[in-house]
Amino acid sequence: SYVLTQSPSLSVAPGETARLTCGGDNIGTKGVHWVQLRPGQAPVLVMSSAGDRPSGIPARISGSHSKNAAILTISGVEAGDEGDYFCHVWDYSEDEFVFGSGTRVTVL
Amino acid sequence: QLVQSADEMRRPGDSVQVSCQTSNYSFAHSGMSWLRLAPGRGLEWLGWISAYHGHTKYARKFQSRIELTIDKSTKTGYMKLSSLTSADTALYFCARDKLIGPGVEPVDVWGQGTRVTVSS
Numbered sequence: 620s621y622v623l624t625q626s627p628s629l630s631v632a633p634g635e636t637a638r639l640t641c642g643g644d645n646i647g648t649k650g651v652h653w654v655q656l657r658p659g660q661a662p663v664l665v666m667s668s669a670g671d672r673p674s675g676i677p678a679r680i681s682g683s684h685s686k687n688a689a690i691l692t693i694s695g696v697e698a699g700d701e702g703d704y705f706c707h708v709w710d711y712s713e714d715e716f717v718f719g720s721g722t723r724v725t726v727l
Numbered sequence: 728q729l730v731q732s733a734d735e736m737r738r739p740g741d742s743v744q745v746s747c748q749t750s751n752y753s754f755a756h757s758g759m760s761w762l763r764l765a766p767g768r769g770l771e772w773l774g775w776i777s778a779y780h781g782h783t784k785y786a787r788k789f790q791s792r793i794e795l796t797i798d799k800s801t802k803t804g805y806m807k808l809s810s811l812t813s814a815d816t817a818l819y820f821c822a823r824d825k826l827i828g829p830g831v832e833p834v835d836v837w838g839q840g841t842r843v844t845v846s847s
Contacts, residue, residue: 650832650833652833654770654833654837656764656770660839661729661820661836661838661839662820662822662837663837664833664835664836664837667832667833667835668832673835705769705770707770707833709829709830711830713787714784714787714830715772715786715787715829715830716760716762716772716829717772718769718770718771719769720769721769721770
């Protein structure tokens, strides 16, 4: 099955830029989505494939990709950006969603 | 908005049913996916159901013991998982999906989660 690789953690100071990477074989050909999980809150989709931001997500959050990596960039990091971020794609060979292991973002 | 049922505790071998009531969107023209966040295993997609005709698609790992259903009159989705083991201890989520099937786009609205604990 398809494997997505994420770094386990990232610490960033307020106002700085956080770059979260999601690695996968030829991931640039797939639709990659990102969801934020925070304790006690409903998860929030923060980026859809092709860099589409869902309604209500600020422009300082953007998505991009290369051949084997998708990147979620959060500029001007705020306290509310803390949480666990999971990249995911639809695996057509297995007919199911596949998730990365998640990156925990800590705002210093 | 998706509102899920309260947390549950079960014994190994039991079944659990979690509900998810919707509001503020056209339920009958949507689908619903179920996912879970398990300690040490991250997020997993369990399956999808069409709110219009009840068609389902399950992840291979769960297809022998999961059942998704819909009550259109109350705009509520249900997820039943059977033959529980401690490995099923997780936070379970419902999420709005597309009518035509999962994977077309990401799920875009999530419930708040229901914690299921399986312990003897």
